[in-house]
Amino acid sequence: MAKDGSQGMSALLEPIALANRSTITLAEDIRADNETLSPVRHNDVMPAIIRAEKFCLYYGVKAGVKDINMDIFPQSVTAIIGPSGCGKSTFLRSINRMNDLIPNVRSEGTLYVNGVNVYDGRINLVNLRQQVGMVFQKPNPFPKSIYDNVAYGPRLQGIRGGRLDDMVETCLKDAAIWEEVKDLLGKSALALSGGQQQRLCIARALATRPKVLLMDEPCSALDPIATSKIEELIVGLKNAYTIVIVTHNMQQAARISDCTAFFCMGELIEYDATNIIFTKPSRKQTEDYVTGRFS
Amino acid sequence: MNIPLRQWLDRLFTSLAMLSVLLIVAAMIGILLPMVWRGGSAVVFRGTVEFRRMQLEQFNRGDSAAVRAEAEDAARIRQHAYEILDRFAAGLDTSELETKVKQLHREFGVQLANREIPQKQLSELRSVSKELRDELLKAFEAEDKTQVLEHLDAVMSHSGDERLKGTVAAEFFDLARQYRDTVANVDLRRRSEYADSLKQVKDAMRSLFGPRPGERLPALPIEQYGSTRWDQAKQNLDKLLWAESWTGSGEGQTLTKSRIPREEQFAGTALAGLFPYVRDNIQGMLRPKWTFYWQYFTDDSMSGHYFGGVGPEILGTLLITMFAIAFSLPVGVVTAAYLVECAGDGWLTRILRMCVNTLAGVPSIVFGLFGLAFFVIYLQPKLGLPGSSSIIAGSLTLGLLVLPVIIRASEEAIRTVPQAYKEASLALGASRFRCFMSVTLPVATPGILTGLILSMSRAAGETAPILFTAAVAMGPIPTSLSQPTRTLSYSSYDMAVGDKMAMLAPHNQFGMVMTLVAIVLLLNIAAIVVRGRMSKKLRGQ
Numbered sequence: 131m132a133k134d135g136s137q138g139m140s141a142l143l144e145p146i147a148l149a150n151r152s153t154i155t156l157a158e159d160i161r162a163d164n165e166t167l168s169p170v171r172h173n174d175v176m177p178a179i180i181r182a183e184k185f186c187l188y189y190g191v192k193a194g195v196k197d198i199n200m201d202i203f204p205q206s207v208t209a210i211i212g213p214s215g216c217g218k219s220t221f222l223r224s225i226n227r228m229n230d231l232i233p234n235v236r237s238e239g240t241l242y243v244n245g246v247n248v249y250d251g252r253i254n255l256v257n258l259r260q261q262v263g264m265v266f267q268k269p270n271p272f273p274k275s276i277y278d279n280v281a282y283g284p285r286l287q288g289i290r291g292g293r294l295d296d297m298v299e300t301c302l303k304d305a306a307i308w309e310e311v312k313d314l315l316g317k318s319a320l321a322l323s324g325g326q327q328q329r330l331c332i333a334r335a336l337a338t339r340p341k342v343l344l345m346d347e348p349c350s351a352l353d354p355i356a357t358s359k360i361e362e363l364i365v366g367l368k369n370a371y372t373i374v375i376v377t378h379n380m381q382q383a384a385r386i387s388d389c390t391a392f393f394c395m396g397e398l399i400e401y402d403a404t405n406i407i408f409t410k411p412s413r414k415q416t417e418d419y420v421t422g423r424f425s
Numbered sequence: 426m427n428i429p430l431r432q433w434l435d436r437l438f439t440s441l442a443m444l445s446v447l448l449i450v451a452a453m454i455g456i457l458l459p460m461v462w463r464g465g466s467a468v469v470f471r472g473t474v475e476f477r478r479m480q481l482e483q484f485n486r487g488d489s490a491a492v493r494a495e496a497e498d499a500a501r502i503r504q505h506a507y508e509i510l511d512r513f514a515a516g517l518d519t520s521e522l523e524t525k526v527k528q529l530h531r532e533f534g535v536q537l538a539n540r541e542i543p544q545k546q547l548s549e550l551r552s553v554s555k556e557l558r559d560e561l562l563k564a565f566e567a568e569d570k571t572q573v574l575e576h577l578d579a580v581m582s583h584s585g586d587e588r589l590k591g592t593v594a595a596e597f598f599d600l601a602r603q604y605r606d607t608v609a610n611v612d613l614r615r616r617s618e619y620a621d622s623l624k625q626v627k628d629a630m631r632s633l634f635g636p637r638p639g640e641r642l643p644a645l646p647i648e649q650y651g652s653t654r655w656d657q658a659k660q661n662l663d664k665l666l667w668a669e670s671w672t673g674s675g676e677g678q679t680l681t682k683s684r685i686p687r688e689e690q691f692a693g694t695a696l697a698g699l700f701p702y703v704r705d706n707i708q709g710m711l712r713p714k715w716t717f718y719w720q721y722f723t724d725d726s727m728s729g730h731y732f733g734g735v736g737p738e739i740l741g742t743l744l745i746t747m748f749a750i751a752f753s754l755p756v757g758v759v760t761a762a763y764l765v766e767c768a769g770d771g772w773l774t775r776i777l778r779m780c781v782n783t784l785a786g787v788p789s790i791v792f793g794l795f796g797l798a799f800f801v802i803y804l805q806p807k808l809g810l811p812g813s814s815s816i817i818a819g820s821l822t823l824g825l826l827v828l829p830v831i832i833r834a835s836e837e838a839i840r841t842v843p844q845a846y847k848e849a850s851l852a853l854g855a856s857r858f859r860c861f862m863s864v865t866l867p868v869a870t871p872g873i874l875t876g877l878i879l880s881m882s883r884a885a886g887e888t889a890p891i892l893f894t895a896a897v898a899m900g901p902i903p904t905s906l907s908q909p910t911r912t913l914s915y916s917s918y919d920m921a922v923g924d925k926m927a928m929l930a931p932h933n934q935f936g937m938v939m940t941l942v943a944i945v946l947l948l949n950i951a952a953i954v955v956r957g958r959m960s961k962k963l964r965g966q
Contacts, residue, residue, distance in 0.1 A: 231844075259851065273867070286855050334849075338853055338854055
């Protein structure tokens with residue numbers, strides 16, 4: 131039985147949770163595991179919410195990511211950086227199994243979310259994705275009204291009526307967009323600006339009440355002002371959610387993240403507290419990349 | 426490539442593109458304008474008094490008193506023409522005169538028998554009467570003018586006979602005098618020629634003015650009225666005023682058509698006066714008035730589309746099209762969704778796709794025969810319906826015909842829904858079905874509607890698939906789906922090939938085709954408006 135106390139998740143994934151021998155590993159154990167990189171060395175009792183063990187993902191025969199061992203901790207922002215094609219997004223999308231949409235995808239190893247191996251055959255994808263929200267690179271609100279966009283997730287869970295209205299309002303407030311759209315809820319989401327659309331997408335992702343929020347370069351299509359708003363929002367959301375963000379912008383990673391993972395060629399090169407990665411990385415490759423000497 | 430050359434090529438391609446656009450526009454105008462022009466004449470035309478009479482009597486439409494008064498006015502002017510015709514016909518056609526003469530002789534005999542006169546005088550008078558009769562009959566039969574006059578003179582020589590004064594026999598002399606007048610004007614040797622031509626004149630008169638007043642009304646409505654339309658009247662008038670004949674110059678030579686005015690043909694006869702009279706008074710005889718016959722679109726047709734409108738045809742076309750779409754749209758969209766979202770790319774899917782493509786290329790008559798064999802002959806009796814053509818069988822056949830179009834269009838529309846929408850939906854925890862229903866399908870709807878537009882137009886215009894499965898040329902308005910119906914496409918086909926109606930009522934044929942095109946256009950416009958609204962909404966405007 132899960133020991134992490136995340137009753138919601140374990141309730142949803144009861145059979146799978148039961149099937150796992152040791153679903154929660156303390157930071158102490160992770161270090162003892164030696165292979166698993168963990169930046170949180172000072173807090174031995176903090177349980178990881180996402181844990182990859184020798185995780186590999188192949189597109190046909192080509193490896194997208196290989197041999198990832200990584201712990202991601204709750205209520206923190208974890209940035210994943212690395213050159214293009216290094217497998218950052220692949221790893222991120224592996225967490226909520228969005229890679230399943232691509233034909234001929236195959237995985238090896240295990241990836242635990244809240245103590246449940248999401249690559250277990252019996253996993254309920256609907257539940258997983260409600261627990262692990264995702265924000266995409268390009269703002270992709272549905273061509274529906276603002277209200278309907280936010281209400282999409284809750285409606286799937288069967289929430290209706292006044293409770294839904296409250297939820298939409300809360301999520302829009304959490305995503306710091308309520309003031310801008312409160313009078314336009316019936317208007318099409320596509321009429322919003324790019325930055326607003328992205329915050330709306332965040333609100334939409336929050337509306338399923340996830341534990342984890344995955345963000346795949348959420349600011350790459352936005353201007354600096356919109357970017358700074360999103361960044362503020364991410365920092366604000368940290369207290370309630372676990373955020374994993376893929377970014378090309380190293381300043382952004384430095385500004386908002388607690389831990390940073392550096393990926394290269396499908397491998398996790400270094401994973402540590404952000405200030406360590408950006409000031410005294412232990413690997414030459416990481417240093418070259420963060421200082422811009424990477425070629 | 427240097428810049429001037431590029432510019433030149435650019436201009437060349439631009440002008441070529443412009444040219445093709447212009448060609449298409451010209452073709453559209455060249456096809457549509459004459460059709461609308463001629464088809465429009467089924468609705469807007471100069472209707473004659475005959476038309477108003479027909480509307481009143483057949484459809485109970487219009488001001489009864491006014492129409493009757495108008496018809497009487499026209500009849501008064503026509504009367505003179507009929508009189509001229511009768512006077513001439515009397516001279517030409519002596520059989521009536523002959524019977525009259527024989528009757529006179531008998532009546533005289535009866536009159537004599539009732540009188541108290543001596544036997545000798547009686548037999549004398551009888552023989553005189555007999556002689557008069559025979560002389561008159563000979564005069565009527567003779568073709569030579571001098572002979573006729575000889576016989577008539579022989580009759581007239583008895584006119585001084587005191588004994589005959591005040592008796593029926595006196596009428597013999599009236600007849601002889603009349604006939605002498607007629608003969609003075611008519612060339613008796615051309616009698617047979619006149620008889621032919623007179624028949625044509627009578628026919629033309631009949632098609633202009635309908636049956637003569639007092640004549641027994643024919644059973645068919647088509648024969649009860651004269652020219653209802655001014656354009657029709659002008660054609661018939663032409664037939665009245667001109668004699669057409671085909672003459673050959675010799676053996677093996679092509680025949681040439683020659684037109685001679687009937688006035689010339691009948692020159693010197695009593696009939697010659699008819700033609701200028703009709704020509705000058707035709708307006709008064711028919712009283713053409715501009716008519717807007719909007720009921721053309723609602724009226725039932727009569728006598729095989731000679732009169733009336735295309736109401737049942739429009740109804741049938743709409744019914745069949747709607748039911749065909751109602752059948753093929755859900756099936757088509759579900760099939761497309763399966764092919765795109767579920768089927769993957771196996772060999773089975775490839776075969777399926779190939780089948781759909783092949784189906785799209787099957788000639789429509791093959792669908793028609795399939796519909797006949799399967800729906801009409803096989804399926805309907807199994808379901809307890811009569812094994813004859815029905816709306817439902819035609820709709821299903823048409824539905825099969827347009828199915829590939831809908832499948833292909835829907836497939837394309839579903840395939841082009843941005844992956845981002847699907848990902849967003851799935852990432853929010855939607856199942857694939859919910860994702861399809863709530864995101865993919867609404868976004869794909871404008872594209873699906875495009876396919877719908879194409880198939881609606883096709884279904885409304887197709888003839889071959891409903892030829893054996895749903896359509897009839899004539900028949901009652903259907904009251905259930907298991908009855909056949911008339912449709913615009915089939916009726917215009919039937920009019921063109923079935924009988925001479927297309928020649929007699931060309932406006933109706935054009936009107937039918939125009940209505941069909943208008944219906945297809947209206948359906949398209951409606952679907953385009955709906956699609957435009959939807960995609961506008963999807964774009965967030």
